[in-house]
Amino acid sequence: MAVPCMGSFTTEGKRQLPQEVHSDWIGVHSPVFKGDELSEFPAHLQPVHAVHNIPPSPLSTISSYESPESLVLASPTMTIQTVDQLSPGSSEDDREDRPGPTPYSHLIFRALKDAKDNKLPLQGIYNWFERNTDKAKSSGSKGWQNSIRHNLSMNAGFEAVKEELGPGKKAVNFWRLTPEAIRHGHVQSTTRYRKQASARKALGANARAAQRQRTETKGGNPSEMAKARHPNAGHDEPNEIYRPPQMTLPPYPMDGHFSHPDPRVMPSYVPPALAPPIDNALQRYGMESVIGCTNLSPTNNGSFYETMGAAPDNEAFTLRHAAHAGWYSPSSDHNIGMMTGSDVPADLHHDL
Amino acid sequence: MAVPCMGSFTTEGKRQLPQEVHSDWIGVHSPVFKGDELSEFPAHLQPVHAVHNIPPSPLSTISSYESPESLVLASPTMTIQTVDQLSPGSSEDDREDRPGPTPYSHLIFRALKDAKDNKLPLQGIYNWFERNTDKAKSSGSKGWQNSIRHNLSMNAGFEAVKEELGPGKKAVNFWRLTPEAIRHGHVQSTTRYRKQASARKALGANARAAQRQRTETKGGNPSEMAKARHPNAGHDEPNEIYRPPQMTLPPYPMDGHFSHPDPRVMPSYVPPALAPPIDNALQRYGMESVIGCTNLSPTNNGSFYETMGAAPDNEAFTLRHAAHAGWYSPSSDHNIGMMTGSDVPADLHHDL
DNA sequence: GTTTTAAACATGTTTATTTC
DNA sequence: GAAATAAACATGTTTAAAAC
Ligand SMILES: [Mg+2]
Ligand SMILES: [Mg+2]
DSSP, rough: OOOOOOTTTTOOSSSSSSSOOOOOOOOSOOOTTTTOOOOSGGGGGGGGGGGGGOOOOOOOOOSSSSSOOOOOOOOTOOOOOHHHHHHTTSSSSSSSSSOOOOOOOHHHHHHHHGGGEEOOOHHHHHHHHHHHBSSSSSSSSSHHHHHEEEEEETTEEEEEEEOOOSSSSSEEEEEEEEEEHHHHHHOGGGGGGGGOOOGGGGOTTTOOOOOOOHHHHHHHHSSSSSSSSSSSSSOTTTSSSOSSOOOOOOOOOOOOOOOOOTTTSOOOOTTTTOOOOOOOHHHTTTOOOOOOOOOTTTTOOTGGGTTOOOOOOOOOOOOOOOGGOOOTTOOOTTOOOOOOOGGGOOOGGOOO | OOOOOOOOOOSSSSSSSOOOOOOOOOSSOOOOOOOTTTTSSSSGGGGGGGGGGOOOOOOOOOOOSSSOSSOOOOOTTTTOHHHHHHHHTOOOOHHHSSSSSOOOHHHHHHHHHHGGOOOOEEHHHHHHHHHSSSSSSSSSHHHHHHHHHHHOOOTEEEEEEEOHHHHSSEEEEEEEEOOHHHHHOOOGGGGGGGOOOOGGGGGGGGGOOOOOOOOOOSSOOOOOOOOSSSOOOOOOOSOOOOOOOOOOOOOOOOOOOOOOTTTEEEEOOOOOTTTOOOOOOHTTTTTTTSSOOOOOTTTTTSTTTTTTTHHHHHOOOOOOOOGGGGOOOOOOTTOOOOOOOSOGGGGGGGOO
């Protein structure tokens, strides 16, 4: 007998090989609600849930976008159970009273809301979408998974938690609803994270438009799509010196490191969790009032350290995305939680 | 004034654009030890450390490969400080008495050993390598960072720890020496993780050789390189149905989920942390004695769920890499720590 | 056996574009 | 304004090939 290898369970396939385009419609799923959500369980699978050994809790639905406070006040370690997930006979139009497709963030909220401890691994969220929505399209493209990850990462209502499962075992990552999301009964807009976009004017004739493709329907309600193709995205400078639009660099060690402040050590990395107030280190290099992008020169990456002396023991002085830019203040050790103003990603501006 | 954007701090550039080859030699670093390690601090930077406000602790070096037990018995939250890091005047040949370049795992150990709480973010490890070794080559390629990550991930002496830095802030990931690594004073071989390679024979004429390029010097001691190019890697079937050699899929929720066991739910994902003993669920599908790779069919990914019924609330039944394969036993809820035998990656077989 | 290097891939973060 | 989508990139995991 051959032992095949689950070979085709690739999720994204973006940077690997060019992926074929796909259609928006799934025939097998037979959606029963609003065109992007299926019944909580497909019709041919609904009787399965009757054998589960946990009775449904008769709570109400709380995932409406506008309802500010809900009756759900479960603790973070307590699963919010609503009747619309566990009882297929309930009315299905009380979940969303807004027109158009349900946003990813709302669907993720519902997926996590019904999970034990309000948390799921990423694959579990994928599975939930595959069975309960039609965002998971049948054909090859996995853009819906990209969108899920995008929403998980950018929406402050979802937080990644790592669970240790014993000595010598790798930790397991979950996505969990924050207590605020549970308390409010919904998550806020994912797009609140956006920057002011004022940094783009500083780029001048950089023209780093990577000319993204326009094959799928973008945001908004898909009423009449495919109207204006290529509206104004005409500038296309092929052989420019490409400057990557963003540099995701890792977060910052803020556990009491930086016990060796050295004013001569040029900081090159400030993480989102720190982001100290713009101190004099910034003016020292004449880069004040920078919002979106901060840098010294486009090519000073490795040679930088040759002139800055030895780093402190924590080795935390590395580059950081300019959107979270700022400079580490060497005189402030053990400074935790100094995020202020525009240095705070909108992702984190959630009302507690 | 222009506001440039740290644009060229890309670390890998593998899947993005073809990267140029690079040389093995760094002229500016002036290595003083064994050809792949520099002095703890480069000569032109050594006086900088004298102004640091933490005096060096006169401990001994413990990173020898063969010394089984060392005098270092620090707690996991305590930094191991050795004199060879903080005192540039110490003898530099007492660190490694083995010939050839120091392995990545040893260098990472030293980087973490000197860090506060024996942990560093990934970028901090990069920085340490850039300043203290010549593995970080000056030219474009970032294969050394790939190697660092490879060693961090595969060597059980290094563990990823996530630190919460306050409410509403994203957690920060560190790499930390395990207590065992600290206790032993060294890490074990990174390659202990390797599978039996017996699963490869089941592939037959699959010929999924992705024809990796051979531009850099590979392992071992670089004595006389470039001897036998293309020794026996001749089979190269271009238009085969490509079966990806591995599918990294996410770990498993083992926090007390699976409260809804349903024998009809076909499990499709078993994570490394769980990996239950191969139970009857495996024989149910005729896939016993599978070591490397387990699968049902190469193309049953999405359609699988249409026939398996609803998943339990935790949504954890997803695919998992076959090397860690096995099937979730629906009858065993809350089964934590059931990793046994060959299901345990060698990474986790560290002697406590 | 070991190590390095390359690579495929999953996952997480962020920006940009387009559409509404 | 919000959302979906694409994409670039960083990070983490694993396999494979090549050299020792
Ligand atoms: Mg989030
Ligand atoms: Mg490890």
